[in-house]
Amino acid sequence: MTQALTEAPVPGIDLKPGIERSATACAKLNLSLHVVGRRADGYHLLESLVVFVETGDELTISSAPADTLDISGPFAGSLQGGPNILHQALTLLRTAASQCASLVPPLAIHLRKNLPVASGIGGGSADAAALLRMLLPGLPKPAQIHVATACVQLGADVPMCLLQQPAIARGVGENLQPLPNMPRLPIVMVNPGIAVSTPVIFGRLEQRNNAPMQPVPDIGFATASELLAFLAASRNDLQLPASQLAPEILTALAALDFAGARLSRMSGSGATVFGIFETGQAADHAARTLAHSHPAWWVKATTTL
Numbered sequence: 001m002t003q004a005l006t007e008a009p010v011p012g013i014d015l016k017p018g019i020e021r022s023a024t025a026c027a028k029l030n031l032s033l034h035v036v037g038r039r040a041d042g043y044h045l046l047e048s049l050v051v052f053v054e055t056g057d058e059l060t061i062s063s064a065p066a067d068t069l070d071i072s073g074p075f076a077g078s079l080q081g082g083p084n085i086l087h088q089a090l091t092l093l094r095t096a097a098s099q100c101a102s103l104v105p106p107l108a109i110h111l112r113k114n115l116p117v118a119s120g121i122g123g124g125s126a127d128a129a130a131l132l133r134m135l136l137p138g139l140p141k142p143a144q145i146h147v148a149t150a151c152v153q154l155g156a157d158v159p160m161c162l163l164q165q166p167a168i169a170r171g172v173g174e175n176l177q178p179l180p181n182m183p184r185l186p187i188v189m190v191n192p193g194i195a196v197s198t199p200v201i202f203g204r205l206e207q208r209n210n211a212p213m214q215p216v217p218d219i220g221f222a223t224a225s226e227l228l229a230f231l232a233a234s235r236n237d238l239q240l241p242a243s244q245l246a247p248e249i250l251t252a253l254a255a256l257d258f259a260g261a262r263l264s265r266m267s268g269s270g271a272t273v274f275g276i277f278e279t280g281q282a283a284d285h286a287a288r289t290l291a292h293s294h295p296a297w298w299v300k301a302t303t304t305l
């Protein structure tokens with residue numbers, strides 16, 4: 001039975017004037033990404049092991065007389081002027097809460113853009129998901145469910161970023177199986193300073209019906225070695241088309257290997273690549289070395305959630 005939105009119990013969120021709420025929009029990593037088919041609408045069917053890392057954008061909201069969005073941080077310049085996914089996320093929330101518009105009041109949003117834009121780590125999707133996570137608890141249950149289902153329309157990566165937990169993603173990315181066990185991995189992320197367009201990379205795929213991922217144990221992985229053995233038998237099918245377009249991706253992967261990564265791979269449609277290291281100390285050391293030898297690269301040592 002569908003419950004009228006206005007009748008549902010509303011926990012409400014405290015957004016009185018002067019009160020700010022903050023959230024980290026954690027970067028996503030596709031540890032593996034198999035393209036296994038294509039839908040009639042052109043979207044590709046994926047099988048991907050996704051995790052999130054501590055590094056992310058920072059989002060702060062407070063109630064205001066009218067909606068505003070200001071952006072700071074090292075990658076703010078990449079976002080000036082264009083439409084921002086945060087506005088689409090607000091529209092989705094307000095549509096879902098249409099019978100009680102006051103639940104999503106006008107907001108002053110501040111985004112500190114720490115993540116490189118169009119880089120395969122889901123930055124925009126993570127921002128939208130962080131905003132949804134902050135505001136959803138104030139909506140009635142049916143509206144929450146509507147938003148959780150409809151948020152894939154903002155971007156195929158938004159549902160996984162809303163979950164922000166290790167998961168297997170299938171479908172176009174919306175069909176999520178959370179993994180209860182996942183070792184925390186020391187990671188170095190490297191972006192060689194190139195933005196690549198997701199649709200362009202999908203469009204360059206030569207093969208769209210690739211072999212699926214091996215089955216993942218329902219429980220997930222108990223140790224890093226178990227996970228690494230699984231990853232060694234998996235791929236990112238977008239890595240070849242992306243590195244043909246941007247050969248710097250191969251340079252960055254080779255640099256991570258040389259710096260001691262146990263496994264290096266591209267995330268999403270690139271161009272960000274990641275290395276998995278034995279220890280946090282090894283990751284920190286590799287990140288310092290890579291940043292020193294390649295000052296134009298974005299290099300970040302971090303840990304998976």
Ligand SMILES: C[C@@](CO)(OP(=O)(O)O)[C@H](O)COP(=O)(O)OP(=O)(O)OC[C@H]1O[C@@H](n2ccc(N)nc2=O)[C@H](O)[C@@H]1O
Nearest residue numbers: 042043044120121122155156157172198199202268269270
């Ligand atoms: C490749 C992935 C892997 O997680 O990550 P990113 O590289 O974006 O981080 C995602 O599938 C990207 O998700 P997202 O960036 O949210 O995609 P969307 O905005 O929905 O789609 C942008 C375009 O990418 C293509 N697209 C996207 C997802 C998908 N499963 N198949 C596709 O073919 C479509 O051409 C679409 O028009």
Ligand SMILES: Nc1ncnc2c1ncn2[C@@H]1O[C@H](COP(=O)(O)OP(=O)(O)O)[C@@H](O)[C@H]1O
Nearest residue numbers: 083084085117118119120121122123124125127
């Ligand atoms: N808040 C946002 N952060 C990043 N990109 C955004 C945002 N809003 C809109 N975009 C647009 O979304 C596109 C994809 O960016 P992003 O989400 O960073 O890519 P990816 O998923 O490959 O990391 C870019 O072209 C960018 O202009």
